[in-house]
């Protein structure tokens with residue numbers, strides 16, 4: 272039996288080759304001692320045959336299948352499982368201290384399977400990927416999972432689902448016999464499901480317990496299969512959504528990279544590993560040394576109604592609020608007066624902009640802000656010069672059901688790639704644009720599932736030609752957010768909901784995978800356009816200030832007090848973002864479901880920020896103390912409460928030192944083990960607590 276071992280400081284992954292040939296994960300958990308006998312680890316994992324079944328119980332290999340495996344296979348054709356027998360190809364193998372590359376060939380089918388696993392000791396994340404090659408005849412392939420992980424007997428599964436304006440809903444369910452499957456069928460990552468999940472050991476929560484996290488770096492359709500077999504064996508498979516294609520002779524099919532991490536410190540430990548990995552290995556900023564800028568986006572202020580003087584006025588007001596980047600949203604290009612026309616015709620509309628974008632661009636840059644621009648390059652409206660010239664450039668039939676009255680362009684068509692790149696290149700060469708909001712407002716037509724790779728190539732081409740430009744991934748809000756797109760973009764538009772109450776929950780859901788600095792969050796209008804809810808400026812600005820802050824309201828509508836509140840919130844955000852955008856995020860557990868709380872602890876532990884969002888009225892008149900996390904137990908912290916005055920009617924006789932602006936010194940132990948009672952709060956308000964280690 273051959274075994275492999277990869278380590279990070281907190282985890283060990285052991286694989287052993289099964290008799291079928293492919294390796295199987297036989298251990299993925301806390302770090303093992305150096306001298307551990309891996310053959311013994313694999314040996315005690317083996318299962319004895321019982322009555323009523325086959326004479327050999329196949330382990331769940333990295334690509335399970337073959338005639339002894341009765342679960343969901345890791346590779347299949349359109350009608351059946353593919354029958355294979357794998358033999359190692361030692362000539363293709365390579366094992367380094369932090370990576371395994373192994374290849375296997377099947378003489379019967381002519382297929383080859385190349386496995387790659389890389390351990391990142393600096394981030395605690397493993398990267399799994401595979402290539403399927405073909406030396407035989409052309410063969411239809413429908414499903415190829417990224418390397419499959421045999422999972423231990425965990426109690427629960429956590430998955431993520433959503434909709435437009437309601438992304439990143441969290442569902443925790445007991446893991447039970449049979450299959451739990453989630454799918455993104457929109458041809459993009461989609462609002463409906465995230466290509467990722469967490470498996471949780473018994474009793475695991477945010478701060479403690481054993482958690483296995485997985486996320487697929489892919490921006491197209493996806494499927495996840497979490498299965499428990501009658502043998503009790505469990506597996507998680509993640510891959511591109513099944514789509515029958517022909518694997519031609521001498522070609523290969525690559526799986527997207529699957530990232531995985533094990534945490535013995537609960538969900539927060541797993542999320543922190545994903546955040547660190549994104550920060551250090553995936554995201555590539557144009558100017559890494561610059562803090563994430565405060566945005567002003569004009570969408571909900573003017574929509575398609577572009578008037579240069581109004582926009583210059585908004586820019587002045589944004590500047591007065593100390594905004595750093597002004598983003599001109601949809602509506603600036605030829606004929607674009609509403610969402611029914613002009614996508615594809617990427618030249619500036621001379622009716623609205625007789626002197627080009629210059630009168631606004633100059634104004635914005637003279638004010639010291641940078642200029643960002645909205646585009647939706649992968650789309651075309653029937654009502655456009657582009658469609659009239661190239662009706663054959665679309666995905667799917669002409670009589671398909673449209674989405675937002677638009678078609679999707681076929682990016683794999685060389686003419687399309689060239690056209691789109693040249694259009695963007697022209698714009699970026701002409702104007703000093705340092706940021707593109709790159710939108711994608713409809714699902715792909717069914718059955719046209721396309722690879723994300725031409726998109727990634729296009730994004731890379733744009734960034735190579737214009738290295739100073741950063742890109743935001745947007746798809747009707749959060750319809751394309753994943754580790755794949757984030758290798759090519761630097762900000763994500765999490766949701767079209769600027770309703771701070773809904774945003775607080777969406778942001779919490781997204782935080783399981785994504786760190787605050789890339790999570791765009793805007794202060795919307797007083798009455799939210801997508802929910803009709805009216806919220807105070809303090810709450811709207813407070814919630815936006817917990818992520819990558821921006822403003823999207825019509826600034827002409829602000830009264831003096833709203834303006835002052837917002838300006839102060841922007842300044843506070845700027846003072847805090849150094850910590851917020853580099854620290855470790857700890858979601859706090861509250862017994863009070865009306866309150867969502869999280870902490871951001873500086874990586875050196877010297878300071879922290881705590882946000883406690885009172886969403887609705889608490890069940891108890893005095894909710895239990897809030898227990899903090901991530902602190903040194905013996906360290907002493909001075910903590911100060913911010914967030915305005917506590918409402919008098921709920922706090923008639925202030926008893927403790929934590930009135931607004933009040934401070935107290937406590938040990939990490941006291942803050943963590945017992946916690947603190949914040950003043951009673953009205954719904955839709957937010958407390959901020961700042962802590963400094965003494």
Ligand code: DGJ
Pocket residue numbers: 570600601645710712745746747748764766767
């Ligand atoms: C959808 C985006 O999510 C919005 O923020 C806005 O940019 C519109 N598209 C513009 O059409």
